[in-house]
Amino acid sequence: MLGALALSRWHLAPSRVPLAWRNLVADRWRLLRAGAGIAFAVLLMLVQLGFERGFFTASLNAVAMLDGDLFVINASKYRFGTRNPFAPGDLETMRAVSGVAGVAPLYADWMDFFWTSPVDNKPHLVRVFAVDPDAPPVFSLPGIADQQALLKTDDTVLIDSRARHFLGMDGPITEAKLFGATVKVVGKFALGPDFMSDGTVVTSADTFAKYFRTPPAALPVETAVIRLKPGEDVAAAQRRVAAALPPSLRVLTKSEIVAFERDFQAKLSSAAPIFWLGTMVGFIVGTLISYQIIYTELMDRLPQYATLKGIGYGNGYLIGSVLRQALLTGVAGYIPAWLLCLVVYKIVGDIALLPLAMTLQLTLISLGLTLGMCLLAALLAVRRVIAADPAEVF
């Protein structure tokens, strides 16, 4: 008797018969349809999430490319992308701090420089960064870092090949007009536009100073990029630099300056709630689709489930099996959607000039949402199985 019971327990152990898996693959066409339905909802969520991230990343594109250990900005700056420079004399103070290997100034302007587009021959506002070509690169972006030496010749610029098309920076171009004066295009980099700027021009401090009619040494600095000696403790050096500077200046690490800009964008950008709403809609649509799929599937297999109940399987086992199958269906929809999304990101990103990229974070969030919607749908639908009465089904 005991032996029989043990045997039946052993027989009924879930691991013996992968019921959820067998149900899933029993009908290939049904699996395909179910997968396609869920994949659609997943793609909807991924695209919305991708847009949200893309807008965010675009607004951080320049800051993320800054290359250094510490960054000094005016303490009254509320975002990176607005002119609020400080006196160049403070650069010497930074250089004198122990542990500092070098300080490179970054000059910038967002609202004054117009670029005459070869496309429509009209002036358009562009973002301008100016660097010291002899100093170590302040941007790690390929195209700037390796080509800034070319800017040693006056009136030369590097331009953004991912700028909006109407600026004509993506075409073959060797000469252009910046602020009405002719400049020579000596190279390109791929940065891309953001909410404010349609395109970016990088030039030398000397060329930049000409437009302000000041000697380069007197140019106010937008950001000072500090490099520390190898092995220096960043936090300690940050405290030393801050102590040496007046309180009107702020010293940030790389992650702090990125967070500074991100906080501004998160607080004041109106794009994020739009895309979260879109994601939510994708989730709801996905839940409905999954419910439809799971419900139909359960109804079709109701006699089988009733039979299982009839021969002694408990509700727990059946619910577990339904939930497992829902999760498997979710994964079956998720994988093709994830792959397809890479293509969609590439195409839409190139058209909209948005940095749409699949990240681990996006993958985890969307996978979580997918499994969540399938589980929710399964929990709603499984009541039918629990209610299944073996005596009534046949």
Place this chain on the structure above:
Amino acid sequence: MPPHIIGFGDTALDPGAMRRPLRVAAHLAWRILVHEKGRSALALVGVFIAILLVFIELGFFIAVPQGGMLVYDHMRFDLLLVSTDYEFQAQPWQFPRARLTDAAKVAGVAQATPIYFAGGSWQDPNGGTRLDVFLIGYDPAARPFAVEDIDRQSDRLGEADMILVDDMTRSIFGPLTVGRRVDIDDRRVTIGGTYHLGTGFLGIGVALMDEANFFRLTRRRPDSVNLGLITLAPGADKDKVAAELRQKLGNDVQLFDRAELTAHESAYWTLRTSVGLIFGSGLVVSLIVGLMVLYQTLATQIARHLPEFATLKAIGYHDASLAAVVTIEAMIIVFAAFIPAAVAAMAVYALIRSQTLLPLAFGATNLALVLAAVVIMSVGSAVLSLSALRRADPAEIF
């Protein structure tokens, strides 16, 4: 077979009813829907969400480009004079004021008012961040803004270094209390009051100033104008005046009437930025989702009632009348879901308006467009689901 076994009621099988096919179909569709209230409710919820999604995406698609028209919509003018380099409201470039003086002399022009724009840097006298504020300088006597708050307070603007601030200016600017003193471009100014208009796409904060205060603060000169607002004399023919202005004024300016301006600003935001693509794709997706949900719902309903439909076929109903039943069923579901979806959309629009400051308006256009889309979707999905119906073979079902 007694009629009640099939469950569609007497009307359906009344031979006289065959002559009134639409009424019968409608009755039948209704009976199917109320027969299983739970399932029908579920279908309704699905369709409701699909329609709501279309409303929201359409709202964004229309509203986001219109963020650029918000300030224009509250300005008094019939024709707008701008530089030929004009891009959009916040980047209008400049043209010589003399063009406006010339324009005022043209017959039919009642008034030609200059508007000046500048970017300023706003800081509390006690320190803190320097925030970008969009400054508008104008002559209050010309009353260019059709905003009640501005009209009421415009005599305050005449006082030295006095500003009016848009109350949609973001909260990081601090309290916009009357009498608060702030520094703009390092000049101390006083908040004389707030007005309710919205910052549109001008920036995160907007302040109005009298011309004289504006020139003193920005060190701009009066002879370079950003916008020229032209109002016509009563009875003047707009097109005739516009044609004469175009001919008389130099080739460094261009003229827009309101319709042309709306088209220009919308095109700028839709085509030049990624706004059009993002919300356009969202709209297309929402239509596909709506179609899918509707089709799923209807196809499931038909599959479940296949035996009944087959029976009806066996007793002489044609495919056409069964198709009518399905189409009417789709229509009933869709309209029943449409009304609460429209109400919910109004609430969501209001929420988004307050969250994003976008001019998301629930107008007749949205209502009509969504209704049209929804009717097309319901007919489309009914047609799609008919293939299942055509397969209904009385001999095979039982």
